[in-house]
Amino acid sequence: MRALHTAVALGALVASTALGGDFMDTRVTFALANSNVLVKPGETTPNEPGTGFGAARQNTQFYDNFNTRFTGFETLSTVGLYKRSPSFFEGFDAEAALNVLFNDLASGAITLFDNSSYIKLNYKPLGWGSREEIALTAFPVSSDRFRLGYAWKVSWGGDSAFTYNQGSGTSSTGRPSAVPGLKLQITRDRWYAFVGMKTGLLLNNLLNVQERQYGFLGGAGVDILANRLRFEVNGGYFQRGIAPSLATQGVEAPINAGGASAQLSFFSDQILPSIDLRLYRNDPDIANRFFVPESYPGGFSYQLSLEGSGLVQSLIDPDRFAATKLQPAGALALQMRFKYDFWRFYFIGLVRSLSFIQFDVPGLPPYYDYSAGSTVSPEIWGAIGGDKFWPRIHLTTGLVGGVQMPAYVSAPRFDFGGQNPPPGLTGPRTVVVRDVNTVSILPPDAPVIPIMSIKATFKLDLSEYFAFIGEVFYNRDANRTTFRDSTQSINVQVFEKEHQLGFNLVLQARF
DSSP states (O other): OHHHHHHHHHHHHHHHHOOGGGEEEEEEEEEEEESOTTSOTTSSSSOOOOSEEOOOGGGSOTTSOTTOSSOSOOEEEEEEEEEEEEOSSTTEEEEEEEEEEEEEOTTSOEEEEEOOOEEEEEEOOTTOOTTOEEEEEEESSOOTTSOBSSSGGGOBOSTHHHHOSTTSSBOTTSSBOOOOEEEEEEEOSSEEEEEEEEEEEEEETTTTEEEEEEEEEEEEEEEEETTTEEEEEEEEEEEEEEOHHHHTTTOOOEEEEEEEEEEEEEESSOOOOOTTTSOOOOOTTSOOOSSOOOOOOSSEEEEEEEEEEEEEEEEEOTTSTTOEEEEEEEEEEEEEEEEETTEEEEEEEEEEOHHHHTTTTTTTTTTBOOOTTOEEEOEEEEEEEEEEEETTTTEEEEEEEEEEEOEEEEESSOOSSOSSOOGGGOSSEEEEEEETTEEEEEOTTOOOOOEEEEEEEEEEESSSSEEEEEEEEEEEOOOOEEEEEOTTSOEEEEEOOSEEEEEEEEEEEEO
16 A cells, blocks of 8 residues: 555656656557467467467567667666756765656556666866766666676676575565665766676575675776777676575575676767667757668668677585585577668677576576586577668668577576475486576476577658558477476476467557
């Protein structure tokens, strides 16, 4: 009931004080979709109920949404209440933004989350340029947009660095608590540098109380060639509580993590960070449109970036009693984007170790390193695509395809079936991991097969902010398994159909 009162009060506040422009990053989406027309309900995991209104993450491909956490099918909006004013002291000015994410769920409920609201104090020494400053930014609720890494798919160090532990760090609503933070940055014309700090709450299973944990972040970047070549590096160290399973045995085993990321960018026009890493600022004096339609000024332009991360964290050693060991993790991402007149082409390549995918869980199984004798293979994929804009009819048509070898671990003993695993989940097994905690358990001796995907797209712009979008995709994935009852009423592991043919038809307004 308290949540309802809060929502009503906030809605009244927004209605009475916010202007239409205070709603930023708004997406209203209506979809008709089917993730696989070749199967019936109950034949896949997750289940495909049949053609109908609504689409979810299962309607996306591994190469989609590389620079955002959202699927693109959500109906959501960020409401930003922003204020900026000069200080009483020369050279200083201050700004603040209350940013709330409205997420409209399939159930009809609307959830409200802080979207990295902030208070920012800026100082511009005499003689510095218009974009140069020293800024102190405080995130009183959530600092999730203050992350390490660059592309969203390989970013780390957000709120999830502290909120993975179920039952700890939770708010009165039962959701994981957000993580406040502080960032100090100096920005000059051709370089920048920052330091920061976060604090989170995690359960100390020895004391059965919440305990404050700390994270420290830092980074810098420099334009080697002005507006052409940029090198950036950042890194951090995070305390992540203690291992719960060892705590029940009276052993205090800290779980700590750290690492660094670097990116080299070569570009002919400006490269903006992922929209999920930019702070929302609804400044009436500065044009700040989040969904500017794609422009085609003519000629040739390019954006190239190579990003790499090396991380490490302490986890339980499954082969030594009450001991921990360091588990390395790594990722490498390559993005190449070209534009020529009304044509666009791009290539995205990604390598992520399994320990990087599971870094915020942490581990697989949680808190454990891999047992001796395990074979661990990283996720490797590449995708190439292109599209063309037809200006007279405001239509964009495109084609994209890719091949993925998913991450997997083959262990001499199977630790995923619980204390009393069924007969089908014993002995040496291979576990395929597509994303965080998204796994398929293969039958004994079954190989991991590369996944192939191809997708045709079109987008008809009906106005500057309104579009009709269509996608038809085909996947061949021979690694999906499920359990079905046999004639003896015993759960038997079987492969799902490897061919997937689906479509998404979307009406979407974005403003």
